[in-house]
Amino acid sequence: MDKKISPSLMCANFLELGKELKQLEEHGIEYLHIDIMDGVFVPNYTLGTDFIKKLHRACSIPLDIHLMIDRPDCKLDRFEFNEDDYVSIHYESTPHIQRTLNAVREAGARPMLALNPATPLNVVEELLPDIDAVLIMTVNPGYAGQKLIPQTLDKIARLRKMLDDAGYPNIEIECDGNVSFENATKMSRAGANIFVAGTSSLYAPGADLSENVKKFREAIK
Ligand code: DX5
């Protein structure tokens, strides 16, 4: 499966955002990872609905919208989605996960199921027809700059096997959290194919964005 990079825009330099987006377009970056936090599902706040609208108009790269919000089923109509956008819904955020994933599809976007590190993989089995991708959180969601939870690497490998054995080889696996150059290689080998790149790699302090994109492509080859 094609390997794709999804830079985490909460880690971008907002004072230079236009320039950085142009660089990412020139490098053929596949997605822009947009963290939406509500201070309830996770204790933090980050990006919002108006930012998504502005990005849709300013940039041609599809969005990978990560909803870390309580009861997303009640709030989806506040968001603007394009048809190539991924929208990830946390299993832990709603009692109606199947309905919410279908609501994403009905809204014209691509549903992705997000799992916290402690959420077991068997919940995926009941949702296979409803999803285009699974997001494996490799840290607990909420903050940039955390350390990889080591057992999530094996979780990626077990998920890839489960999806292939069940006849869903086209369901993609994204990983999010401490995706350093070194960890990206391990995640790629385990079977992930979309990589959220934040402060551990593309946006490491002092590093050059273009050089880091090249280095990241090498890491996930
Ligand atoms: C939360 C975010 C963070 C972060 C990724 O969902 O997506 O995980 O921006 O970057 P790191 O973990 O490298 O700081």
Ligand code: ZN
């Ligand atoms: Zn995220």
